[in-house]
Amino acid sequence: MIRIFSILAGLxxxxxxALSFIDEAVMTAKDGLPHTVEAQFHKHPKELSLSTSGAFxxxxxxxxxxxxxxxxxxxxxxxxxxxxxxRDLKALGYSDAEVKAIAKNxxxxxxxxxxxxxxxxPGLATDHFPPVVYGGKGNPPDLSLxxxxxxxxxxxxxxxxxxxxxxxxxxxxxARPADGLYYNPYFANLNIAMPAPLTGEGxxxxxxxxxxxxxxxxxxxxxxxxxxxxxKLDKRKQTGWPVLGFLLFATVLAYMAKRTVWADQH
Amino acid sequence: MSHDAGTAAPDGQATDGVRRRDFINIAAVSAAGVGGxxxxxxxxxxxxxxxxxxxxxxxxxxISAIQxxxxxxAVFRKQPVFIRNLTAKEIAEAEAVSLSDLRDPQSxxxxxxxxxxxxxxxxxVCTHLGCVPLGAGEGEVRGDFGGYFxxxxxxxxxTAARIRKGPAPKNLEVPEYAFTSDTIVxxx
Amino acid sequence: xxxxxxxxxxxxxxxxxxxxxxxxxxxxxxxxxGAGYPVPRNLNYFWNFGILAGFCLVIQIITGVxxxxxxxxxxxxxxxxxxxxxxxxxxxxxxxxxxxxGASAFFVVVYTHIFRGFYFSSYKAPREMVWLLGVTIFxxxxxxxxxxxxxxxxxMSFWGAKVITGLFGAIPLVGESLQIWLLGGFAPDxxxxxxxxxxxxxxxxVILGVVILHIWALHIPGSxxxxxxxxxxxxxxxPFHPYYTAKDGFGLGLFLLFYFGVVFFLxxxxxxxxxxxxxxxxxxxxxxxxxxxxWPFYAILRAFTFDFILxxxxxxxxxxxxxxxxxxxxPWLDKSPVRSGNYRPLFRKFFYVLVLDVLVLGYCGGSPAAxxxxxxxxxxxxxxxxxxxxxxxxxxxxxxxxxxxxxITEAVLGHDEAAASKA
Numbered sequence: 006m007i008r009i010f011s012i013l014a015g016l017x018x019x020x021x022x023a024l025s026f027i028d029e030a031v032m033t034a035k036d037g038l039p040h041t042v043e044a045q046f047h048k049h050p051k052e053l054s055l056s057t058s059g060a061f062x063x064x065x066x067x068x069x070x071x072x073x074x075x076x077x078x079x080x081x082x083x084x085x086x087x088x089x090x091x092r093d094l095k096a097l098g099y100s101d102a103e104v105k106a107i108a109k110n111x112x113x114x115x116x117x118x119x120x121x122x123x124x125x126x127p128g129l130a131t132d133h134f135p136p137v138v139y140g141g142k143g144n145p146p147d148l149s150l151x152x153x154x155x156x157x158x159x160x161x162x163x164x165x166x167x168x169x170x171x172x173x174x175x176x177x178x179x180a181r182p183a184d185g186l187y188y189n190p191y192f193a194n195l196n197i198a199m200p201a202p203l204t205g206e207g208x209x210x211x212x213x214x215x216x217x218x219x220x221x222x223x224x225x226x227x228x229x230x231x232x233x234x235x236x237k238l239d240k241r242k243q244t245g246w247p248v249l250g251f252l253l254f255a256t257v258l259a260y261m262a263k264r265t266v267w268a269d270q271h
Numbered sequence: 272m273s274h275d276a277g278t279a280a281p282d283g284q285a286t287d288g289v290r291r292r293d294f295i296n297i298a299a300v301s302a303a304g305v306g307g308x309x310x311x312x313x314x315x316x317x318x319x320x321x322x323x324x325x326x327x328x329x330x331x332x333x334i335s336a337i338q339x340x341x342x343x344x345a346v347f348r349k350q351p352v353f354i355r356n357l358t359a360k361e362i363a364e365a366e367a368v369s370l371s372d373l374r375d376p377q378s379x380x381x382x383x384x385x386x387x388x389x390x391x392x393x394x395x396v397c398t399h400l401g402c403v404p405l406g407a408g409e410g411e412v413r414g415d416f417g418g419y420f421x422x423x424x425x426x427x428x429x430t431a432a433r434i435r436k437g438p439a440p441k442n443l444e445v446p447e448y449a450f451t452s453d454t455i456v457x458x459x
Numbered sequence: 460x461x462x463x464x465x466x467x468x469x470x471x472x473x474x475x476x477x478x479x480x481x482x483x484x485x486x487x488x489x490x491x492x493g494a495g496y497p498v499p500r501n502l503n504y505f506w507n508f509g510i511l512a513g514f515c516l517v518i519q520i521i522t523g524v525x526x527x528x529x530x531x532x533x534x535x536x537x538x539x540x541x542x543x544x545x546x547x548x549x550x551x552x553x554x555x556x557x558x559x560x561g562a563s564a565f566f567v568v569v570y571t572h573i574f575r576g577f578y579f580s581s582y583k584a585p586r587e588m589v590w591l592l593g594v595t596i597f598x599x600x601x602x603x604x605x606x607x608x609x610x611x612x613x614x615m616s617f618w619g620a621k622v623i624t625g626l627f628g629a630i631p632l633v634g635e636s637l638q639i640w641l642l643g644g645f646a647p648d649x650x651x652x653x654x655x656x657x658x659x660x661x662x663x664x665v666i667l668g669v670v671i672l673h674i675w676a677l678h679i680p681g682s683x684x685x686x687x688x689x690x691x692x693x694x695x696x697x698p699f700h701p702y703y704t705a706k707d708g709f710g711l712g713l714f715l716l717f718y719f720g721v722v723f724f725l726x727x728x729x730x731x732x733x734x735x736x737x738x739x740x741x742x743x744x745x746x747x748x749x750x751x752x753x754w755p756f757y758a759i760l761r762a763f764t765f766d767f768i769l770x771x772x773x774x775x776x777x778x779x780x781x782x783x784x785x786x787x788x789x790p791w792l793d794k795s796p797v798r799s800g801n802y803r804p805l806f807r808k809f810f811y812v813l814v815l816d817v818l819v820l821g822y823c824g825g826s827p828a829a830x831x832x833x834x835x836x837x838x839x840x841x842x843x844x845x846x847x848x849x850x851x852x853x854x855x856x857x858x859x860x861x862x863x864x865x866x867i868t869e870a871v872l873g874h875d876e877a878a879a880s881k882a
Contacts, residue, residue, distance in 0.1 A: 007791045008852040014781070015848020019841050021774050025765040026837040029830065039829045060724055088542045092326050131326045146736075150542075153727060154735035193745065234735075237545070237552040244553070245723025251309075252719060255302040256712030259705075262299035266705040270500065270697070296701075299708065313550035317525055322547040 042180040046173065048190040050157035050164040055228050057159075060246075063239050064232055066098040071211050072229025073097060075222045078209045079202050080148065083141070086134035088149035089233050096236055104130050111135055142185045143198025152227070153234040159227040164191040166223040169201040329459035331451065334390070342407040344395060347446060347458045351395030353407040353419070354456070357430060362388055364417065365431035375441045379431045382445050392456065393432040393443035397421040404428065404443070419443065461490065462497045462681065464693040491678060497696035498703055499684035501871050505579075506682065507710035508572035513670060514711060515565035520663050522558040530610065532656035534649040537612035538737045556726040562604050563729045564718050566752035569597060573786075578810055579687060580798040585680045587790040592673040594786045596666055601753070601783075603662040606655040608750055609647070613734030618747045620647040620655075626760075626779075629772045646740060686870045687798025688863055695867035746827050754824030755817050756782060758836040759843065761828045778840070785847045792847070795855035797863065805858040809850055816842045 056065040073094070076086070091108035099107070108128035113135045116123050128135065139145055152158040168191040172181055182188050182196040189197045203219045211217050231238070320328075332345050334354055342355035357365075365379040379388060395403050399421065405411040406419035406428075414420030415436065416429035426437030433442040448458040468489040470476045479485045489495040529548050531540035544551035573593070576582055582590035605623060609616045624647065627638040643650030681690060690696055697703070721728070729751055733744045749757055756779050763774040785792075800807045816839050823836035864870040 007788055008794070011785070011788060011792055011848045011852055015844045018774075018778050018781070018844040018848070021763060021765060021767045021771075022778075022837050022841045022844070024767055025763055025771070026834060026841070028765045029834050029837065033830045033834065038831060088539070088546065090323065090326070092322075093546070129331075131323070150735045154732050156732055235545075235552075241552060241556075241723055241726070245719070248719050248723065249716065251302075251306060252712060252716050255299070255306055256709065256716060258295070258299040258302050259709040259712040262296045263705040263709040265295050266701045270702070296705075299705075303708065313553055314521065314525065316549045317551060317554060318528065319549055321529070321543070321549060321551070323543065324547075 042177055043193065043195055046176060046180070046190055046195055047193065048164070048168070050160040050191060051167075053160035053163045053224065053227065055159060055224070055231065057228070057231055057238055060242065062242055064096075065228065066096075067213055068225050068228045069097045069232050070099075071209075071213065071215060071221075072225035072227070072232075074211060075203075075209050075226040076148070076229055079222075080226065081137070083137060083139050083145040083199075085137040085145075085147045086149050086233060087136065087147055088133070090131065090133045091128060092130040093236060096232070101130070108132060145199065148230055148233065150234045152231045159231040161191065162230055163223045163227040165189060165197075166201075166203050166226070167220060168192075329457060331455055331457045333454055334456055335454035339389065341409075344407045347394070351403050351407075352446065352458060353391075353393050353395045353432070353443070355391040355393075355407065355432075357389045357391055361417065361430040365429060365433075368429065368431075368433075374434050377431075377433060377442055382431055382433075382442070384448075384450065387450065390450075390456070391430075391432060392448055392458065393445050396444070397423065397426050397439055398434065398441040398443065399424055399426050399437070399439040461495070461678070462690060462693075462696065464696075465490070465497050466495045466698060468493075468495055491674075492699050492704070494698040494700045496678070496681075496699040497690070497693075498682050498699050499690055499695060499867050500697045500702075501684050501686065501867050502682065502703070502706075503685050504706075504710065505571070505575040505685075507707055508568050508575060510707045511568045511710060511714050512565065512572055514714070515561060515568055516663065516666060516670065518561045519558060519565060520667070522554050522561060523660070523663065525554050526558055527660060530656075532610065532653050534612060534652050534738075537610060537652060541611045553722070556722050559730065560718065560722050560726060562607065563750070563752065564714075564721075565600065566604070568714070569600065570752070573597065574814065577789075577813070578800040578807075579683060579685060580793060580795070580800070581683050582789045583793065583798050584790065586677065586683065588676040589673060590790060591787060592669055592676055594783070596669050596673060597786075598783065599662055599666045599669065603659060603666065604750065604752065606659040606662075608734075609652065609655050610659065611734060612652060612738045614736040614738055614742075614744050615731050615734040615747070615749075617647055617738035617740065618744055619749050620651060622747055623749075624651070626772075626776045629770070629776045631773070683798065684867055685799055685801060686864055686867060687802065688865075688867055688870070691866050692868065748825055751821070751825060754822070755820040756824070758820040758824035759840045761824075762833070762836045762840040764833065764837075778844070782843065789847075789851075792852045793855045794852065795858065795860065797860040802861040802863055803858060804861060806851075806854055809846060809854060812842065813846050816846070 056063060056068065076084075091104055091111070094104050094107060095101070108130050111128040111132070111134065112125040113128040113132045114123050114125050125135070137145070146154075152162060155161045157164070168189050170188060170190060172188045176188075176195075180195060186196040186198055187200050188195060203222050206216070206218050208219075209217050209222060215221060235241075328348060330345070330347050332354065334343075334356075337343055337354060337356045339356045340358045340361075342353055345352050345354060362379065370376040370378065379391075382393075383390060395407060397404050400423065402421050402423040404419040404421040404426070406413040412420050412422075414427040416427050418428040418430045418432055418435075420427050421437065421439065424438050426439035427435050428439075428443055429435050431442075434440070446458050448456055451457050468479070468486045470479050470485060475485050526544065529540065529544045529551060531537060541555070544555050546552075548554070576590065576593070605619075609620045624638055624642055627641060628634045630637060639645060641651075642648075643654060684690075731748060731750075736744075748754070759782050760775040760779040763771045763778060765771055767774070769777075795803060795806065797803055800810055819839045820836060820843065823832045823839065826832040
């Protein structure tokens with residue numbers, strides 16, 4: 006009984022699927038495979054090798070400090086960093102006093118519950134980076150998690166920052182950037198509201214003397230943003246090796262124990 | 272846990288075999304045990320204060336605006352702290368009290384820093400059952416001894432925030448603090 | 460019920476004797492997983508996956524309760540509280556990565572466990588109840604995982620919730636009211652998030668209860684084995700302890716190596732970057748996809764594009780549910796007197812096609828709902844339904860199985876001879 010109903014139900018689903026397939030096949034034969042302009046012109050992120058790459062990766066504090074300098078001088082005007090607290094910057098190698106000074110430079114909002122008023126005051130180390138008041142076109146995303154929120158991670162950020170190009174001649178008219186948009190093939194929609202933020206060498210003065218080329222600044226800020234997205238990356242990989250090492254050792258022991266227990270059965 | 276090998280090996284070898292087998296089994300189980308104990312570390316540690324809570328374990332407060340006779344209520348480790356600028360009269364009153372009259376004997380000197388006896392910094396938590404005493408805010412009742420008064424059960428503190436009347440067993444707690452400058456005090 | 464030759468529990472230590480007299484827990488453990496529980500001697504490593512699944516459940520519960528100590532289930536702070544866990548809570552990043560990847564590990568293990576069941580017909584009499592409870596556990600797992608994924612309140616959390624709860628709207632007559640009742644509103648918002656948190660906390664303990672019933676039901680007839688021939692004599696079995704405790708220990712070690720390899724070095728590989736963007740009801744992600752373990756069913760859902768009596772959307776919903784519910788009927792659909800795929804050559808071929816088919820469906824489910832993936836998923840879905848609903852009942856009736864060994868002992872001795880001649 007069950008089998009009869011089962012066969013009937015199975016055939017019913019199969020029928021509708023077959024009809025759906027035929028329908029789709031006819032449409033595809035007519036229209037061809039979906040072909041978007043984005044798919045044709047979009048570029049995958051360039052290769053970026055950072056100190057954090059690979060199983061033994063770790064942060065390069067000097068680079069993180071340079072990247073932070075780029076963020077402060079170039080990005081901070083439009084992009085917030087709300088999940089990072091000033092005290093977290095100690096991980097970059099700054100002292101307590103330096104962190105305090107960085108925090109004090111920022112204006113942090115405070116909400117007075119009694120009066121309902123929002124004022125700003127100089128930040129403390131315990132405060133988070135304040136929200137950014139941005140009045141221009143587009144919606145600059147918060148950068149705290151950007152390298153985890155995009156395919157390609159830090160490599161994507163690096164490619165985007167160094168990827169601004171002239172509009173290709175064969176780009177279809179309706180895909181060309183409108184007013185206030187800029188062509189960047191590393192961006193999913195090809196046209197991004199952010200103008201190239203890194204315009205030329207020396208835009209930021211690095212305190213450690215490194216030459217601030219566009220490529221260097223892009224790498225440094227990408228590395229910095231990798232840190233903001235996951236400050237515990239160092240600790241994660243450092244803890245991973247002893248754990249896996251121990252597990253390998255314990256599993257070998259477990260295997261030997263299993264073999265000895267089963268010795269008389271083989 | 273040991274079982275017969277069922278082989279026709281001479282006794283000595285069989286015992287050795289058993290000992291070797293047991294050793295491996297014990298080693299494997301011990302490794303698992305070590306792993307289990309090590310796994311406990313993060314499980315227990317995660318309940319300890321997180322980084323953001325620890326960051327607030329010390330607070331800096333600007334006291335430049337507090338006039339003699341005034342006090343402010345600030346927050347330290349999510350609890351109220353009273354910072355009072357004692358007047359000369361209040362200091363004299365506090366020093367005039369004999370220690371034997373006190374439930375929790377402490378002099379004003381014990382409760383303030385050298386050269387800054389006018390700065391009385393205490394927790395705003397009644398040592399009876401934890402209510403916030405009155406007296407720090409403008410116009411609040413200060414009780415019979417001119418210090419603080421707890422409305423919950425009537426504990427009354429004097430100008431040095433010492434318990435004088437009512438059920439509280441101890442003086443208002445003086446937290447660890449230091450003057451990082453004449454106008455900034457760091458508590459905790 | 461156990462086998463007549465099962466060892467009897469004889470506590471030697473006086474403390475154990477005392478405990479066993481007052482509350483027979485030691486005896487219970489001994490008879491369930493100790494030396495007092497005979498198990499077929501020929502189980503292969505596919506039989507490790509049940510205990511591994513139980514271990515995954517324990518990992519999820521422990522890390523889950525810990526996460527619940529730090530997570531805030533309110534739409535305005537949920538995403539932030541998750542970041543608080545990742546950044547500020549001691550070892551919070553480890554707990555979160557273990558929990559997120561633990562769900563994936565749980566599904567890898569359970570799918571292997573289920574496919575073992577398909578191949579060796581573990582669902583056949585007398586173990587039908589074990590199977591029914593098992594499929595129930597799987598459904599509960601899917602509900603739990605779905606709600607858990609909503610909790611971080613990222614873009615995929617929100618839009619995944621929107622799509623799946625939107626499916627209920629496809630049910631005729633009551634659909635829309637049901638959807639609004641489920642959500643506590645017109646779209647996923649605080650009401651939905653809060654109740655999902657409460658239910659996500661509750662369901663794993665319900666799963667635990669059903670797992671206990673599942674194991675209890677299994678221990679009535681005892682485990683099946685790769686030959687599918689039932690246990691007949693003492694030489695067919697071995698006591699669970701130490702043989703299978705040792706084997707499970709080794710299997711666990713291997714599993715933990717893979718699991719922690721992923722947790723420490725590839726913690727975001729199985730996830731979707733869009734879930735690191737806070738939920739925005741005003742902006743849909745480019746491609747809405749659920750977690751990988753839902754992909755085959757998602758492909759089936761989207762494969763139905765043609766209105767035929769019923770709207771295509773409703774067909775998709777019905778098919779997606781029936782794709783799992785049909786598993787409940789397997790004990791009665793598969794009429795073959797032979798259990799194990801090892802002795803069913805025709806069935807075996809279709810089984811391998813099924814494995815391939817499910818992988819193809821999974822790949823399509825994670826891809827955009829456009830050509831060529833749509834057409835491929837339609838073909839793959841056709842095979843899936845034919846396999847369970849049509850092929851299985853027919854093949855099990857008409858196929859000619861290979862001759863079975865007369866007993867487990869015979870099967871094992873045969874292998875032993877082969878090993879001896881190789882040595």
